[in-house]
Amino acid sequence: MKKDIRSYTYDELKTQTAHLGEKPFRAGQIYKWLHVKLADTFDEMTNLSLDLRERLKAEYEIYPVELAERQISKLDGTNKFLFRLGDGNMVESVLMKYRHGNSVCISSQAGCRMGCVFCASTIGGLNRNLTASEMLSQIYQIQKLTEERVSNVVVMGTGEPLDNYDNFVKFIHLLTDEHGLNISQRNVTVSTCGIVPRILDLAEEKMQITLALSLHGSTQEKRRRLMPVADRYRLEEVLSACDTYFEKTGRRVTYEYSLVHGVNDRDEDARELVSILKPRNCHLNLIPVNPVKERHFVRPDRENALNFKNKLEKSGINVTIRREMGSDIDGACGQLRRRYAEKEMPADEI
Numbered sequence: 001m002k003k004d005i006r007s008y009t010y011d012e013l014k015t016q017t018a019h020l021g022e023k024p025f026r027a028g029q030i031y032k033w034l035h036v037k038l039a040d041t042f043d044e045m046t047n048l049s050l051d052l053r054e055r056l057k058a059e060y061e062i063y064p065v066e067l068a069e070r071q072i073s074k075l076d077g078t079n080k081f082l083f084r085l086g087d088g089n090m091v092e093s094v095l096m097k098y099r100h101g102n103s104v105c106i107s108s109q110a111g112c113r114m115g116c117v118f119c120a121s122t123i124g125g126l127n128r129n130l131t132a133s134e135m136l137s138q139i140y141q142i143q144k145l146t147e148e149r150v151s152n153v154v155v156m157g158t159g160e161p162l163d164n165y166d167n168f169v170k171f172i173h174l175l176t177d178e179h180g181l182n183i184s185q186r187n188v189t190v191s192t193c194g195i196v197p198r199i200l201d202l203a204e205e206k207m208q209i210t211l212a213l214s215l216h217g218s219t220q221e222k223r224r225r226l227m228p229v230a231d232r233y234r235l236e237e238v239l240s241a242c243d244t245y246f247e248k249t250g251r252r253v254t255y256e257y258s259l260v261h262g263v264n265d266r267d268e269d270a271r272e273l274v275s276i277l278k279p280r281n282c283h284l285n286l287i288p289v290n291p292v293k294e295r296h297f298v299r300p301d302r303e304n305a306l307n308f309k310n311k312l313e314k315s316g317i318n319v320t321i322r323r324e325m326g327s328d329i330d331g332a333c334g335q336l337r338r339r340y341a342e343k344e345m346p347a348d349e350i
């Protein structure tokens with residue numbers, strides 16, 4: 001396989017061009033083609049000699065993601081994209097338009113092996129990790145297709161980013177590099193199911209990205225029923241790792257809580273949540289669960305969700321209900337990809 005040129009940091013690219021016998025400024029030119037002008041072929045790099053372009057082609061590949069399907073919400077302009085990777089794997093990304101700017105949600109793996117019971121992305125298991133460039137290319141392709149500038153990135157699509165740690169960290173460096181798209185680290189959020197050792201590693205990277213922790217249960221026992229990963233990393237350990245992240249980075253942690261009717265939206269759940277979150281300087285984001293065809297979870301109605309939120313708010317918790325975007329398109333995480341998988345597979349294998 002040829003080398004993945006868009007996954008090199010600026011410094012690594014300098015080493016590569018030196019190895020090709022080229023001067024350091026060539027690395028700057030190539031980096032700009034790859035990460036600012038968003039070129040998907042070497043032929044676009046017109047300020048490089050034909051000879052150099054041929055030598056690049058012989059050794060490297062750009063591996064862009066390719067659009068397979070796009071849906072646009074009539075309600076709020078949300079765009080959902082299904083992208084095909086070089087080896088045929090499919091991933092989903094979403095562009096959400098807010099007053100404060102455009103936010104893109106990207107996938108970090110093709111599939112997922114974490115097994116959260118309400119999530120569509122984990123149903124077929126993990127196919128493979130995405131490379132740093134495949135994570136970046138989702139954003140680049142969306143900028144090119146929509147001609148919109150992306151200002152915020154959330155790593156909340158398919159996959160567990162901290163289960164693909166090295167590629168994920170590299171992706172953040174590339175995304176926020178001043179020579180590239182130069183997105184502020186403060187405008188990037190990573191969501192994790194709670195892989196404790198990797199949360200602690202991330203705290204040491206001294207980055208300014210926001211950590212979002214998928215909580216979903218207010219006790220170890222309740223969380224374990226929804227998230228098998230809780231068997232490996234207990235609630236107290238996860239919370240303590242998040243505290244460390246806050247101490248080391250100064251970034252307030254967001255807790256995500258998918259509200260499932262009759263499962264985790266009762267009074268006692270609210271009380272337990274308060275006892276966990278009250279001592280912490282954090283934010284709680286409630287997500288009324290998105291019904292997934294293969295699962296049988298029911299979302300609370302608007303009034304129940306508001307009641308739950310009010311109880312927490314009255315106890316001094318900083319809480320919001322996630323605004324639903326693009327509910328007229330295949331909204332829930334992983335559903336566009338699932339629908340595609342169903343088309344490709346005989347019915348009895350699903």
Ligand code: SAH
Nearest residue numbers: 119156159160191192193214256258289290
């Ligand atoms: N692996 C990461 C990213 C997952 S997706 C993580 O676990 O955090 C981002 C968020 O959406 C997570 O909090 C996830 O638990 C939640 N989620 C997944 N499926 C959902 C569904 N059907 N309804 C509501 N939230 C869901």
